[in-house]
Amino acid sequence: MTPTIAVRQLWKVFGPRPERVVGTPLADLSRAELRARTGCLAAVRDVSFEVARNEVFVVMGLSGSGKSTLVRCLTRLIEPTSGEIEIDGEAVREMSAKRLRELRRHRVAMVFQHFGLLPHRSVLDNAGYGLEIQGVGRAERRRRAAEVLELVGLTGHEQQLPEELSGGMQQRVGLARALATDPAVLLFDEPFSALDPLIRRDMQAEVRRLHAEVGKTLVFITHDLAEALTLGDRIAVLRDGELVQVGTPEELVGAPADGYVADFVRDVPRADVLTVRWIMRPAVDGEECEDTPLPSGTVIRDAVARVLRAERPIAVVDGGERVGVVDAEQLLPALLGHRRQVPA
Structure with missing residues (x-):
């Protein structure tokens, strides 16, 4: 689907002859160095994104x-x-x-x-x-x-x-x-x-x-x-x-x-933002889990009480497919702010 907004390699340089900056070695200078050498300010530097x-x-x-x-x-x-810059493809x-x-x-x-x-x-x-x-x-x-x-x-x-x-x-x-x-x-x-x-x-x-x-x-x-x-x-x-x-x-x-x-x-409470997908671990062959699984999009904060009460690990599912399990051992690092790698 065509994005509503598409921005590709956008530059905005203020100052004398701004066009000389883009595509030249000047573009590699830091903001301070560029201003010192040319009097130009690169307010937006090679920005690309889609919405x-x-x-x-x-x-x-x-x-x-x-x-x-x-x-x-x-x-x-x-x-x-x-x-x-394109809006609706134009x-x-x-x-x-x-x-x-x-x-x-x-x-x-x-x-x-x-x-x-x-x-x-x-x-x-x-x-x-x-x-x-x-x-x-x-x-x-x-x-x-x-x-x-x-x-x-x-x-x-x-x-x-x-x-x-x-x-x-x-x-x-x-x-x-x-x-x-x-x-x-x-x-x-x-x-x-x-x-x-x-x-x-x-x-x-x-x-x-x-x-x-x-x-x-x-x-x-x-x-x-x-x-x-x-x-x-x-x-x-x-x-x-x-x-x-x-x-x-x-x-x-x-x-x-x-x-x-x-x-x-740094100061964001991770359990308020991250979902259980970030803390789940792979299931062990033959491991028994609680009867009711957790959707992978469940925010950790909303899963804490249930995980701590559970006698067995809780399966984490995505679209009906089990993608991992979570138990009390996975909760502590998230609640203390320890970082994990991006989930698969």
Whole structure:
């Protein structure tokens, strides 16, 4: 199946004559060396990845890692220096100005950290603003805006002004505005980082709920590991503009690609993320197991009580096939944070 988003060998270099960097020995210099020698900053360096339809793909990195530049390159809000970007198989860098406007108005929507609401317009009119840009008639856009406001839990607030809402409610208006145009792709650039922790958790839960209800392909930018692990089907880790690792939350926590990723996930409770597949062992010939097996996707935390109560090992199954067994001996390393190799 064609991925919704495909990025290949993407570079974004800021500075004088950026095109001289890509494909030359300058591309091999560190970020600091490149800046010292050329005055250029390689914000995104040779990045490639794909995002499947309806996937939540999280791009995570520290401040200055290039993640916000990367997401803006996807719709050419920032013009890439080189590389390929495809959305639904169509080459974004080859689009005319007209086609690019259509992409931004109809197929891809962005939700930013700063809500960007129009202060003099009501919540209803803010939610329908994208439809207004599309040329949708007033009655239809107000009907659609009311629908998405209900979807994000803002029914009853349609006639209020943005300044009358809390930060979390304002971000819900921004989310409603993005959803109103029914885009195939939603791009989130650290949308919740300005919110306090409790509201932030509520908004994360809201995104998960909405994704379950309406689907959509999501690319979510964050510097917060907990947020990435909560939201992401897969997570891409950026460092100094380079892609360090792409994987599921389990893969990042269970098998970090290098010390940089290992430091990121060091304090993550492994039993809250990893499944029993990561700790199971091969079955011994003739070994008797408990009557009811564990699905291989069971999170270790959810298996602890049952494994500790069991008098015999418990089989781990995948699609009805036994793939291993788990007993109390396998639990302790996972609970203490010891690392295992990637499961077969």
